[in-house]
Amino acid sequence: MEEKDKEVxxxxxxxxxxxxxxxxxxxxxxxxxxDGTTQWWIRISGFIGVVSEVVAGSAVDAFRRYLKSGDAALxxxxxxxxxxxxxxxxxxxxxxxxxxxxxxDFDDFYDCTCGTCPEGHRKMIDD
Numbered sequence: 001m002e003e004k005d006k007e008v009x010x011x012x013x014x015x016x017x018x019x020x021x022x023x024x025x026x027x028x029x030x031x032x033x034x035d036g037t038t039q040w041w042i043r044i045s046g047f048i049g050v051v052s053e054v055v056a057g058s059a060v061d062a063f064r065r066y067l068k069s070g071d072a073a074l075x076x077x078x079x080x081x082x083x084x085x086x087x088x089x090x091x092x093x094x095x096x097x098x099x100x101x102x103x104x105d106f107d108d109f110y111d112c113t114c115g116t117c118p119e120g121h122r123k124m125i126d127d
Contacts, residue, residue, distance in 0.1 A: 006031040006041070010067040014082060017089035018118055022046050024082040024090070026075065028055075028063045047082045047093055048113075048126055078127075086121040096125060 010028040015021065024047040031039045040060050043052045055063065066074040072083040072090055083090050096115035103109040113126040 005033075008043075010064045012067040012070045012072075014070075014072050014080075014090040016092035016095060018091060018095045021092050021094075023092040024080075026067060026079060028060065028067055042079055044079060044081070053079075081115075081125040084117040084119070084121050084123065086123075087117060087119045089117070089119075091117055098125065 006029045008027045009030050011025060012027075013025045014023045016023040025045050027043045027045070029041040029043050029052070031041065033039055038057070040055050040057060040063075041052045042055050042063060043050060045051075072080050073085065073088060075083070077085070082092070082096075095118050098113050098115045100113050101111045103111045111127075112124055114122060115125040116122050
């Protein structure tokens with residue numbers, strides 16, 4: 001996805017509850033394709049690099065509302081890895097204690113990353 005082909009139509013920044021720095025930014029991105037169709041993306045940046053995922057057009061209005069509200073709790077779990085639902089707080093990567101897991105059958109094959117928030121709650125933060 002080239003920069004010139006896309007436009008951010010909604011964006012929210014979520015700050016770390018511990019240090020106040022940016023934990024992540026989540027954006028709804030519109031991409032006009034050469035064939036005249038539109039493809040929508042959710043882009044999460046500032047937490048684990050930059051991750052983009054295509055979203056169905058039917059979810060676009062919901063994501064606009066979620067991002068306009070600025071409430072991370074409204075985001076689906078996979079789009080808010082920086083948010084702990086148990087304590088209702090956002091944390092930057094410096095405040096998650098992370099454990100990278102590898103597949104049991106293939107030692108070098110990445111499986112997932114689990115994290116523990118500052119209040120001791122565990123969750124999967126990357127899969």
